Amino acid sequence: MTSPIANWSYPNPIRFGAGRIAEIGGACMAAGISRPLLVTDRGLAEMEITKRTLDILDAEGKGRAMFARVDANPTGENLMDGLRLYREGGFDGVIAFGGGSALDLGKCIAFMAGQTRPVWDFEDIGDWWTRADPAGIHPIVAVPTTAGTGSEVGRAGVLTNAETNEKKIIFHPKMLPAVVICDPELTVGMPPHITAGTGLDAFAHCVEAYSSPHYHPMSQGIALEGMRLVIDNLPRAYKNGSDIEARGNMMSAAAMGATAFQKGLGAIHALSHPIGAVHHTHHGTTNAVCMPAVLDFNAPAIAERFDRAASYLGIDGGFDGFRAFVRDFNASFSIPERLSGLGVENPDIDTLTEAALRDPSCGGNPVPLTDEAVRKLYAAVL
Numbered sequence: 001m002t003s004p005i006a007n008w009s010y011p012n013p014i015r016f017g018a019g020r021i022a023e024i025g026g027a028c029m030a031a032g033i034s035r036p037l038l039v040t041d042r043g044l045a046e047m048e049i050t051k052r053t054l055d056i057l058d059a060e061g062k063g064r065a066m067f068a069r070v071d072a073n074p075t076g077e078n079l080m081d082g083l084r085l086y087r088e089g090g091f092d093g094v095i096a097f098g099g100g101s102a103l104d105l106g107k108c109i110a111f112m113a114g115q116t117r118p119v120w121d122f123e124d125i126g127d128w129w130t131r132a133d134p135a136g137i138h139p140i141v142a143v144p145t146t147a148g149t150g151s152e153v154g155r156a157g158v159l160t161n162a163e164t165n166e167k168k169i170i171f172h173p174k175m176l177p178a179v180v181i182c183d184p185e186l187t188v189g190m191p192p193h194i195t196a197g198t199g200l201d202a203f204a205h206c207v208e209a210y211s212s213p214h215y216h217p218m219s220q221g222i223a224l225e226g227m228r229l230v231i232d233n234l235p236r237a238y239k240n241g242s243d244i245e246a247r248g249n250m251m252s253a254a255a256m257g258a259t260a261f262q263k264g265l266g267a268i269h270a271l272s273h274p275i276g277a278v279h280h281t282h283h284g285t286t287n288a289v290c291m292p293a294v295l296d297f298n299a300p301a302i303a304e305r306f307d308r309a310a311s312y313l314g315i316d317g318g319f320d321g322f323r324a325f326v327r328d329f330n331a332s333f334s335i336p337e338r339l340s341g342l343g344v345e346n347p348d349i350d351t352l353t354e355a356a357l358r359d360p361s362c363g364g365n366p367v368p369l370t371d372e373a374v375r376k377l378y379a380a381v382l
């Protein structure tokens with residue numbers, strides 16, 4: 001079993017294929033980076049794939065500087081630590097290396113390199129991004145090591161504000177990485193539960209983008225094929241982590257999910273962000289728990305379009321068949337039916353509901369989210 005090699009330039013230049021991490025030096029050159037800071041998380045810092053990447057950089061005269069004080073669901077404090085090191089070290093670009101947590105933090109460091117305002121001023125609200133000085137944004141090479149968030153093709157980073165316990169989406173068009181290396185071999189070491197949780201994040205991106213009412217036919221097509229890739233390949237990657245063809249297809253699905261959600265996200269992400277910020281659960285796994293209840297809630301607005309999707313996806317019974325499929329799909333990866341199964345205890349529904357209603361993902365949900373609706377949805381998943 002092999003995975004194809006390809007170069008894509010949509011939505012940004014992507015070098016796709018097994019073994020292409022060997023091109024990391026060239027990718028930096030292409031992005032205009034000669035002194036990179038590799039940003040990753042604590043766990044990955046100790047792993048062979050990271051050491052090998054630093055060896056390649058070192059051999060090409062680009063040093064082996066690394067910042068790894070990155071938490072899962074990274075925080076503003078992680079950003080300040082990394083930014084201090086970045087500015088003092090005289091770096092001229094970031095290699096964001098890891099899962100969504102490290103990718104997002106690396107992207108935020110490069111974005112903030114030359115900004116003077118606090119990062120929270122650049123939340124994805126209206127035209128707040130125009131407050132940034134584009135000349136102060138440094139280039140980014142993104143190297144995903146999970147197949148889920150698709151942050152490598154996205155223009156945003158998600159940061160937790162530890163003071164308010166909220167996840168904030170920091171957005172700027174120039175936060176889009178200049179070059180991406182999608183090397184499925186880097187994802188082979190993911191244990192099954194992370195494979196599932198991250199893969200189901202990609203699935204949630206496709207499902208929510210496909211459900212969003214905004215007019216964006218390109219995203220609609222990408223979301224549909226992204227769903228198919230997850231359905232066909234996540235079970236294989238979960239059962240056999242070394243199945244490089246399945247790993248490659250999941251990596252594509254992740255990039256497609258994030259490309260598609262330019263059309264909008266929805267209630268799954270709006271519910272999940274506050275849970276992740278307060279209870280520190282894994283993002284994609286939290287989404288997976290929330291998906292069945294959100295599909296039920298959105299049914300009146302999405303049934304018809306999912307009737308069409310189901311036939312393409314090889315699922316009998318139209319939208320109802322799809323709903324049943326999602327429950328079985330979750331169960332096949334041992335995803336709990338309730339958030340208590342992820343360790344969420346004593347949730348404060350008032351605070352969670354307020355935060356969910358403020359989340360920008362709300363805007364893409366096909367049925368408007370009211371206070372009452374969000375409380376009902378939380379009651380269904382908690």
Ligand SMILES: NC(=O)c1ccc[n+]([C@@H]2O[C@H](COP(=O)([O-])OP(=O)(O)OC[C@H]3O[C@@H](n4cnc5c(N)ncnc54)[C@H](O)[C@@H]3O)[C@@H](O)[C@H]2O)c1
Pocket residue numbers: 041042043044071072073074098099100101102104145146148149150151154156157158186187188189190191194197198201258283284
């Ligand atoms: N920017 C975006 O568009 C976007 C979209 C969705 C989610 N997110 C954010 O991304 C974060 C979640 O990212 P994630 O799901 O990739 O998880 P993650 O980055 O938190 O990683 C999860 C765990 O997997 C480990 N890991 C990563 N790669 C590995 C590998 N190859 N082998 C073994 N272990 C590995 C990490 O060390 C970590 O312990 C959340 O903060 C979420 O809010 C961002």
Ligand SMILES: [Fe+2]
Pocket residue numbers: 149201204205269283287
């Ligand atoms: Fe997500």
